[in-house]
Amino acid sequence: MKYKILLIPLIAITLFSCSTKEYLTNNTDFNFNWEFKLEDSTSNRFDTTWGKINLPHDWSIKTPFDSIKGEGATGYLLGGTGYYKKDFTLKLNDDQVTYLVFDGVYNNATISLNNQELGKHPYGYSPFYYEITEQLQKNTNTINVTVDRTRYADSRWYTGSGIYRNVNLITKNKLHIPVWGTFISTPQVEQNKATVKIETQLKNGYSEDKRVKIITKIFNNENLKVGSTTKEQTIYPGATENYTTTVAIKNPDLWDVDKPTLYKAITQIIENNQVVDTEETIFGIRSIKFDANTGFYLNGKNRKIKGVCLHHDAGLVGAAVPKSVWRRRLEKLKDAGCNAIRISHNPASNEFLDLCDEMGFLVQDEFFDEWDNPKDKRKNMNEKGVDYITRAYTEHFQDWAERDLKNTILSHRNHPSIFQWSIGNEIEWTYPRNAEATGFFNNMDWSGNYFWSTPPNSIEQIKKKLVTLPQATYDIGKTAQKLAKWTKELDTTRYVIANCILPSSSYESGYADALDIIGFSYRRVLYDYGHENYPNKPLMGTENLGQWHEWKAVMERPFISGTFLWTGIDYLGESNGGWPKKGTPSGLLDLAGFKKPSFYMFKSLWSKSPSIYITTQTAEKSKYKIDNNGKVIEKKEGAWQKALWFWQDVNEHWNYDSNQITIVEVYSNSDTVELFLNEKSLGTKKLADFEDHIYKWAVPFEAGTLKAVGLKNGKKVESLIKTSTKPKALQISTDTKSVLADGYDTVHIVLQIIDNDGNPVKTENQKVLFTVTGDAKVLGVDNGSITNTQDFNSQELITDKGRALLIVQSTKDSLTPIRIKASSNTLTSNEIEITIIPNKKKQ
Template sequence: MKYKIFLIHLIAFTLFSCSTKEYLTANTDFNFNWEFKLEDSTSNRFDTTWKKINLPHDWSIESPLDSIKGEGATGYLLGGTGYYKKDFNLNLKNNQVAYLVFDGVYNNATVSLNNQELGKHPYGYAPFYYDITEQLQQNTNTVHVTVDRTRYADSRWYTGSGIYRNVNLITKNKLHIPVWGTFITTPQVNKDKATVKIETQLQNGYLEDKKAKITTDIFTDKNIKVGSTTTELTIYQGKSENYTATLDIKNPDLWDIDKPTLYKAITKLIENGKIVDSEETIFGIRSFKFDANTGFYLNGKNRKIKGVCLHHDAGLVGAAVPKSVWKRRLEKLKDAGCNAIRISHNPASNEFLDLCDEMGFLVQDEFFDEWDNPKDKRKNMNEKSVDYITRGYAEHFQDWAERDLKNTILSHRNHPSIFQWSIGNEIEWTYPRNAEATGFFNNMDWSGNYFWSAPPNSIEQIKEKLDTLPIATYDIGKTAQKLAKWTKELDTTRYVIANCILPSSSYESGYADALDIIGFSYRRVLYDYGHENYPNKPLMGTENLGQWHEWKAVMERPFISGTFLWTGIDYMGESNGGWPKKGTPSGLLDLAGFEKPSFYMFKSLWSEAPSIYIATQTAEKSKYQLNNHGKVVEKKEGAWQKALWVWQDVNEHWNYDSDQTTIVEVYSNSDTVELFLNEKSLGTRKLADFDDHIYKWAVPFEAGTLKAVASKNGKVVESVIKTSTQPKALQLFTDTKSVVANGYDTAHIVLQIVDNDGNPVKTENQKVLFTVTGDAKVLGVDNGSITNTQDFNSHELITNKGRALLIVQSIKDSSTPIRIKASSNTLTSNEIEITIAPSK
């Protein structure tokens, strides 16, 4: 968790038997040594015995995909009712309290301790906690969590099932800083000085008033103290008090996307000279603003937001994503020049946000995909739930929205990466009068008019319809105002935004009035409309196509701050009726985290570093052709300007029939590129000659080496692909040669079929088996294909493009090195050894 609470002056202290006179804070990782069983009437699976597991845990990803009983909306994986329990010892002292903190449980969770119900929590994404002091008993305690995921099509994407995020047990003195009780902001920032504001909540659980001293020390990332504040105060019996202090830091190191410097605040609560509570908060010093005319500024510098939308799943691990799995994926997005993440369409985990803080990603944290009215999980165009399994959060929104929104802000608000709170995603179509007012959606043509046309109705017509159409039980503008109000009750330092699918109606319905910034969903054709008609409201793209035309529209308009592409990574679900397609292939990375051609296209657009990449296709399958003048042109002129979610069909190999005409595409940020085939130049092209930002050559196939060469800023870069011959071996690669024995750390093992010369063979596939020995847990296998329906929870699979991925995870306190080999019916691999580093 972000709120990493540490003991100060701790000597020989254990959580379960405290004999010191100072009862200090303890934050215990509560993820290990759980038991689990599953009741799933849909698949007739009834576990009668408990199995040992560790958290985070997603039981749905462990099951086979089911094309009959499963739903494409949630990736053809089923749900059920999961039962978790954990025994633990905790001899709490009379002057202590204890909290059990869940970062996320999907969903409809009921939590009990020692057979006493603590509470229920329906939302699968918001963090929550319970004060368990009164329910604790001496020595052995048992916590039970029941997760009702029988509504297994309750979302438009794969959600996972179970306690899929971290759990912590926190013990404190009765005089303490409560959970999520600190808030650090930087209201004034420049290169010479930063003002740091520290808001701390203090709680007195005693039956008497307490006088105490509160101190906060600020440290750099090199552990140098740069500021301190101390105050004495009285906290009255049974009361909670809020305390605010400010201090200045000279010559601050700013948190930025290029240099994400973090500071540490250690707050101590001292009574009678003894530290009774201590909390560490990581934060960053930065400033940002949005200007309606000139866009986004970070630390005073005008920057474009080069963002991607991400769902919370990560391929074969489902929703229970280890931090190191996210790190590999985020490192690749960073390499492409990405600098921002939109969490779609729900709050992120604190662990994910930690990574964004550490790696320098701006984050839009989104609260809800449904408000008052449900979205149809199967069709996405007929906004109503029709049966039990599709009913989602809208059924709980009236009772739970404020709690879930505020819990999310309280838990996340110290993350410097967060710069926007999004109150909703594409909400408008669930309020019929808004959709009808625009003229869209009652004459929708997904291949055309919505994406590329102005609203059928004028502003005056939209206003008239909103004034005259029947008002339903709930009004979108009033709900938006309510959500924005709740947000700003807790945090006024970030901008409130929403992703608007019908911005023309949102401007007039009161929805946009609740927002600091309005986000456009697939409506780049309305950028000028929005800016000209509503010039005082900043706007940006918040869900847009991963195509050149989208980025071109941003670059041509200073008033557009940037964009969030749909999506950064392929995700499970939203594949209704698409079997065997189990997910959505709109990402720059595939389900296994492998780079796709669109990744390299956006690297050429977003990264300052020289980049170049070759893709090929037969002239028959290509979207391009050779015209009568010998120039490669689009088969449908201007098609690039209306390209949608999925990148054009291209290959990453150089294997075709002799003399077969191929179209070679090169994605580069260089002004010129020269192409060579077997060291013979095929000519130099200029980027300025290609409106679609793609270099192109028509090349009769000849076996050998195809090479593209470019230079940028004095640095020469090249991309090479070679004709492969018959498969000869399986080559294994790993992203790390050592994992920490903490039960969390992972290693990614990539398998590639290669020929006798070590060239990758991407045109043939084989069934491969991974053999793993030593102290490791196999998390599963994948090949990245959106149509791969093999079990993730396995040691074997058929490759895609001759490639496969295995992820192994360390075992807590283990020591035996991990050894990995692979084989097929005809091929064998090298052996990978991964050493085990002791856990700190």
């Protein structure tokens, strides 16, 4: 098996004009100038007024959190029925066809053009499109999209509501490459040469034969042509044909997580010496390999997968995430040494995958969280019942699964970042026979035996139970085989995997037989069991705890390729019964994208660069204590080996009562660390002496500066925290001083309360108000806390740890600078000015 690559069509000429004076090209951004109104099914309120919006759009994130009507499964945010419409004009000639392409609508969408229904689309995550040529009118056209999100607890996490991903309008000659009609792969990759395979689909919408040339030119990342291929072909009227050519590339620059070099293929369809269609595809040259004994290889190099799981929301922007918001978050994960993302538990957006291509993240693209049988969103694995608001994709799976899976592959298969297709997530418990065979279910403790015990039933017992237990309507093995078959009909260059929560039964039920790799969900205790009993099947962790013991298990076993931690970033939802907790705080980053202590722990494990970070806690609240010899030890011996999703309670400040005993924790990859309090050494310690990989000191509090100095390979690295005094001002900072006037680009404004010396004050909070002037759209505010239930859709909030985040988005074509300030009842901030850049890239 090898690798894969690519991506997306662009291009060309001015073809028609919109009623809004937009000039459309053959791949037109169709996100602007929509109208929207909402029917709120929970309060029987119907808003008859259409408001102007741009896409992507998530209406649920703009509503207040509701602990009474809402469900914690989806973050206590409500749904309803949303109505979208857009008027446009389109001047086509008789030689043209037009497609309307949606990258994702959540969910149960009905799409119409000029009062003619184009179709329905139930799944909220798969891309889809319609050819709309026949429905077009010569004058004004109206697109209508109705989104039925009245089943607002239809997921186990926050989904968002509406047209939350990009929409494009693509116009082409009748003789053309259809939507998703190009597939580029690299079947042979060596250091000095590579073979690029180009599969092109061609459609002839004319009533006569067409003799064409199919020319593809390959350009490197410096835009120099490095190869080309030409194929002449006759295509019959009304036919759609597939053509394959190859190009040899000398001394290729390989796509790698450390150097994600991209290439560009431009394919032209030429008839009678005229170019009738042009398609641009971005791709990468790389090879992938999984070995059952030695793990994962990228471009022939054995390496560990340092991955995290991510849901598709991004805090205050909900599911409609601007690309620059994802970029900020991914940059931070990259800083921690992360090199892979599992999109859980649904297909990603193409825009997100573009970023992974550009930034160097491997991606596991996951298709489904439900198959034949439903999951109870309120009770997770405790399947007590399914009512109207929790009914979800299972109702559509039999009719739609093949279309949704194949649309996803066709749309995504050119992204070099994707190296695995996951056909399902923790599916086993929805099949009673499969679940009962293990001996775990109905005898399972989420704090104990599941994580740390081997299967109660032997392999022979599991085999017997799978034969003797009553058969259900659907069989997990047969469904898995079907999904894997559909996947490989379109792409054999990636590995098929699934996240298995009960691998001991999945090995015997036929489920694992459908997979190229079996993924273990929280079952690192079974790594040796799986390798010894099923030695020919590669395995890895696909959902694991963000703790040292999980990574230690991977590092000790060459046959384990790596892991995906749950999770890289905190997410909304999966919080039933937890109000005011609105989300799940298992991430390395919080909801606002701020780094958490666990981030620094994994940076010390994953990053090649020296790293060090200090946290503190009172001895009373700490998980550690001081023994009779003055050594800091665990209050519960060996607790680190069974730590679960959430990091221990620690502080990132140095503010306590005088002489109060504190436990100082230092996360570092340094071989030794020396701790100083007000320049006085408190001793040097060795990492090798801490089996839980955390340096620890017991320190009586004294106001001033606490500093840790590490030494790794002769290089020094340090971290310090200072005692803060009375709040003196609000300090705001930004991740950029300029944004593009494209209506998409964003600026993140971080506010921190500071004292007179500029030290962050993390122990006091105030209600702050952001003031924004200039042509900009305020996307909202957050403080990162999982229990913050203040409206995101605001410009004021109470800080957490003295900190808050504001996100502002540019306005299309407006060049008025954006100015931002903040204030509270007693404090004011500095002012930041954001420059608007027209029609060119930011410097």
